[in-house]
Structures are given as C-alpha cells and as structure tokens.
Amino acid sequence: MSPTPEQRRAARHQFGAVPSGAGPRRGPSRGTKKPITVDLILDTAFDIVAREGFEALTMRRVATALETGPSSLYAHVVNKEDLDELLIGRLCSEIELPEPDPAAWREQIISVCTQLREQYQRFPGISRAALASAPANTDTLRVGEGMFAILLASGAEPQTAAWTVDALNLYVTAHSLEVSLIRGDKAWVAGRDELMARLTGLPDSFPNTRRYAAELTSGSTADRFTFTLNLMLDGLNSQG
Amino acid sequence: MSPTPEQRRAARHQFGAVPSGAGPRRGPSRGTKKPITVDLILDTAFDIVAREGFEALTMRRVATALETGPSSLYAHVVNKEDLDELLIGRLCSEIELPEPDPAAWREQIISVCTQLREQYQRFPGISRAALASAPANTDTLRVGEGMFAILLASGAEPQTAAWTVDALNLYVTAHSLEVSLIRGDKAWVAGRDELMARLTGLPDSFPNTRRYAAELTSGSTADRFTFTLNLMLDGLNSQG
DNA sequence: AGTGAAACAGAACACTGTTCGTCAGGTCGG
C-alpha cells in the first residue's frame, strides 16, 4: 500500500524513516506534464508566496499554477494547514546551525535568529503559518535543538535555556509577522513623520507618549529586532 | 449629514471628540426590536468569541445573533477588520493602569501584562486581531502610555523604555495567540507525557532535546509567561 | 489481456466578506 498523505504527515510527526519510495509514475501523465509531487507543490507554493504574499497562497492558486484542479493537491497534502506546515519545515531546514562555541554564544544565537528573520521576510506573511504550526515538526525541532545547544554551551541552566529557546522562537515569529503586516497590508503610515504627527497630536492624557514621540517612532524594524534579542540575552546573563 | 462608519473610524484614529449623537430612533424598528448600534454589535461579538472562539466570529454569525442579515452591520462598521479593531479597543480600555511607583515598577509592569493576558484568554483567539490591528488605536495607545510611564519611572532611558514597551506588547500578544492555538484548535498533545515521549524518541542528532526533554516540556503556560517577562525585565536592568 | 490501484481532474458544497438595490418608517417643507 502506498502512503496516503495522512500517513506521510503522521510519519513526519514522529520522525520515522520515510520510505519515500516515490515509485514509478502512476496515473495519467497526459503528454509531457511533470507529475505532481509534494516537492513540486512546495516549489510553486514558495514561488507564489515570494511573489504575491502568503495571503495569496490558496489551494486554487497553487492548482492553477500547476495547471490542474484543486482536488489534485489533496492526494499529496492533507489540507492547507498541512501545506503550511510543510512550508515552514522546508524553511527551517535551510537554517545553518553553528557548532556551539561558548565564547561566541551570543553572536551565534543572534545569527540563528537573524537567519530565521530573513527567511520569514523573504516570503512575506509566512510567519503566520509558523505561529500556527505545531512546534513538534522535525525541522522546527532541529533549529530548536541548535539554539538549545548554543545556550547550554553558554553555561545557562537547562531549564532556563529551554524556556529561553521557546521565548526567542516566539518573538522572532511574532516580530516577522508584525513586520509583514505593516509592510504589505496597509500603508498605515508611509513614513515616521505621519506617525510622529499623530503621537504629538494626542490629548494631554498621553504626556510621555507625546514627549518621547521621537524615541517611540525611531529605529528600523531590524534595530528593534536586535534590541529585543539583546534584551532577552542580557536577562539570561543576569539570571544564570 | 450623519457620520458614515468610515468617518467614525477616522475619528477614532485621531482621537477627535466623537459627537456620538445617537439621535432619535430612525428607520424601521419593526416591533420591539432594539436598534442596531456599534455597542450592541460589540456586545454580541464578545459573546460569540467568549463562547465559540474567535474563529467563529463571522459577520453572518453576528448578524443572525442579532436576527438580521449581514449587510445590516455595514452601516455601523466599516468591515470585519474594523470590527476586530473595535473589539481590541474595548478590551484594552478595561485594563487598569497603576500610578507609576518607582519602587514597584516590576510588579506594576507584570500586572499590566498579566491583565492583558487574562483579557486575551477570556476571549480565545482574539489575540490574532490584536496582532493585526493598527498599533495607533487610541485605547491601545493608552495602555502603551501606561506601560511607558512605569518604565520611565523605573529610571530606564526613554529610548530603551520605548522599544521595551513594544517588545512586551508583542510578546504578550504572541504568547496569548500561541496558547489559544494549542488549546482550542487541536489536541496536538493531550498531556506532557505524549510530548515527552516524542522528544525522547528523537534520533541521535537531537542529543540535548532528548536529554532535557523534561525541562523542555515542564511548566505551565503561565509559568513560561512570567519567565519571559522577567527575562526581558532583567535585561532592562542590566542595560539601564 | 485483464484487473486493481493510484493519480488526476471537474463539479459541487458549505462557507466566508462584501456590495447592490430595495423597503419601511420617521421627519420636514409646503
């Protein structure tokens, strides 16, 4: 019996050695058209997300890009949520994990987080899928293991390191999601000027926001990203 | 001319004193039915979210709860996104902001964040709306001002305090969203036992994850929440 | 050859947010 998508998904979730025997081609090949595979679906899905954003990634959009109907995808993928999870998996599998070096643990952690941020931003909005996907995916666990190893090498207590990995992961994802939202969806504020004007125009019940409007609106998203990362890592230092 | 929902929304975004003159009843009242107002819509919306979760909050669901058609809502609300923003606004307006006390700044910040967490969890999944909604809403800015004031009173630099407020807000929202996802959507892992079993069953390329599976799976969501909060606040200390 | 299973594909279902045209009922000018 060949594996149904459900079985593949279950296998993916408990790391079992996937037979993955794609086997010789079955079904109608209709001329020279490439057979639909999970990898092909993921390739076109990434293409769509990179070009039109995650919101545009629908089953029909992938199907028409593959010149077929929506139902054809369900032979390879359980559902849309499963597709999202596969995308995140492949994304995480391209993260380079350094060999833990106790002397450079801070740069190493920041490097991994920055890689994640770059991957998320290369495919706008895909971080939404990362937030929703189960944290028990094999590829997700792999980068978790990598970050965990770095923090352990830095001398942090296992309990502290474990929870910090979760916190970092969550923050990176949320930050990327926020960036993709304010970037693509709306032109809420074209520049900081408009936001500054709104903040300084607030009523008297917002004294600090008015006074420090410059500080509140300053900094690029990348600046705020590294700031928060360092904030958490500093906290780690003073705890361990 | 009476204000269209678009005008109300614009007014809401630049704090103008809303006339809000509901005026005498107009239009068909058809018997003893209450007239549809924005507040009434929000009340029923909160009811639906509290009972069935944010995913179940659709225009049609609200409309049928009000015994009317979906289009009737669009006379009071611009669109679904606007409704979400209004919900977050009301949610934030119920947060109690303490008078800043430099001696107790840490407890005060944690109190505000915990209040936010409780509000988010009272209405499962609504944190998704909080992530998407513009951070320039008046009520959102109000709790931002409150947290900002506490951090400033603690002696933090304005720039540091400003970015920390953003980081805290983002983390609280993301944490609540994650909790609501693993709670309601799937029974991914009934208990920690199953997750532990999966982690310890990982291949040899996950040495740390296997060894410290207990630490990785320990702690309630509330424990991890306060841990991360303290992590960031400790970092704040060592920076300022 | 024949058979069974797997892959592909089209139509349809139950939803979603949103809009158009219309209807009812109170308000106001004459």
Added chain:
DNA sequence: CCGACCTGACGAACAGTGTTCTGTTTCACT
C-alpha cells in the same frame, strides 16, 4: 394635512475560500 425625502435595515447576490464527491485516465502486476 400630505407628499418628498432621508436614513437605517435588510434580502439577494457575487466572488472568493477550503474541502469532498464522483468519475476518468493510466500504469504495474498477475
């Protein structure tokens, strides 16, 4: 007093979505 008018309410419909049901095609194996 009474028709014109405005305004809120509403039914129907449109363009989408994810998903499933029902075939149809094509290959590998007996």
